[in-house]
Amino acid sequence: MSGAATKAGRTLAMGQDEAAGGGRQSVEAPFGRALARLGQSRPDIVGLTADLGKYTDILPFRDAFPDRFFNVGMAEQNLVAVAAGLARTGKVPFATTYGVFATRRAYDFVAIALAHSNLDVKIVAGLPGLTTGYGGTHQAIEDLALMRMIPGLTIIDPCDATEIEAATEAIAAHRGPVYMRLLRGSVPVVFDAGYRFEIGKARQLRDGSDVGIISTGFMTERALDAADALSKQGISAGVLHVPTIKPFDAEAVAAFAAGVSRIVTAENHVIVGGLASLVVETLFDAGIAKKLTRIGLPDRYIECGAVPTLQAKYGLTTEAVIAAIIALVRTTA
Structure with a gap:
């Protein structure tokens, strides 16, 4: 596990605990740290967000590679469409927003612009399920059901900081569209560094x-x-x-x-x-x-x-x- 471990605390956004932690150690922004590391050896990786960079832990990548980071504003359909366009030029876009916005607002774009063409875009979706207190507008409680209906879309629901980092590396190497749920901020460490993540394996x-x-x-x-x-x-x-x-x-x-x-x-x-x-x-x-x-x-x-x-x-x-x-x-x- 890379990155400094800290005591389990509160997330960086909205002041809410995303995972209890149970007194476990935690890692800050494991997704963003892993993506920034990947960016060093993968110049084809680019980062995008729909005005939620701070709240989807992608800022470590933005800070490391500002010329490869794009904020499209509060426009989730555009987020997916721009990511699709970048993928067609040989880039591997990681696009971040909240799960409710990636699914409910951009569903047709994910299905047709990405999955129908098997484009190499990775959607990383914050606030999965009941990890925010902001009610039905922000709680992605049905996103897995929606996204599993899209042919060819890989769907990942990681457990902890260790798995988020491993899954980020795995989906970057995987060819095709991916939807990954994101636990953000201070994420507990449940699995040790020897844990192996493999797409499609329980x-x-x-x-x-x-x-x-x-x-x-x-x-x-x-x-x-x-x-x-x-x-x-x-x-x-x-x-x-x-x-x-x-x-x-x-x-x-x-x-x-x-x-x-x-x-x-x-x-x-x-x-x-x-x-x-x-x-x-x-x-x-x-x-x-x-x-x-x-x-x-x-x-x-x-x-x-x-x-x-x-x-x-x-x-x-x-x-x-x-x-x-x-x-x-x-x-x-």
Whole structure:
């Protein structure tokens, strides 16, 4: 892990905690640091933003390569269109904005300008799921469901600072359009420096037999902490981390599910159309029938409020994961 580690703190924007951290060390702006490093050996990489450079952690790249950085203003469709044009000239654009703007406002541009032509553009999207208290206008709670419907678009939901840096390097080397969720500011370190990220591959992080937790994004941090706590109560919980939503590692999910008695999915996203839906589809295709509990957001817009309060209210905490698993084990014992 490069970059100075600091104690887990608050994000640089809007004063909100994006991931709890649980007392873990954290790294400031892991995406921007990784992109700036890549820029040193990759002159084809360029950075763009829709007036959100400060709030999407791309400023380290801007500061290192000001002549390769473009702010198109508050115009997300133009952001994607300009990125597409740059890709056609041989550049590899990294375009940053918030997830709600990259999806809801620029969806057709992503589908046709990028994916239809398989252009080498990387969209890096801040404020995924319930990581801001600014309500429905800023909370990208349905972005994975929307983007997985676009043919040929790779979709990444990293867990921590280590994976964000590794994923940034991986998508830069990957040919084709990518949508990657971004945890920004002070991002906790969950995985050690030896962790390997590979596009399209899930990673089993913990063995267990009573219940298997299949998680993505920062919910994997909660899943690991929950599994540790549950072990002290005599419940064996395995954890399968799925950082790539598309292409989905159905083989790993089916194999993991076959080895546990019960399954829990955990995602920072509505429980419709994202990870849970992909897992259910996979189990159906594989002929696996297991009791499954979905942890995620309800199919509704979330109100404004403090992020820790909202995450607790809607079950995106370690305590909520523990409670859901205990209830599942008790009702299926």
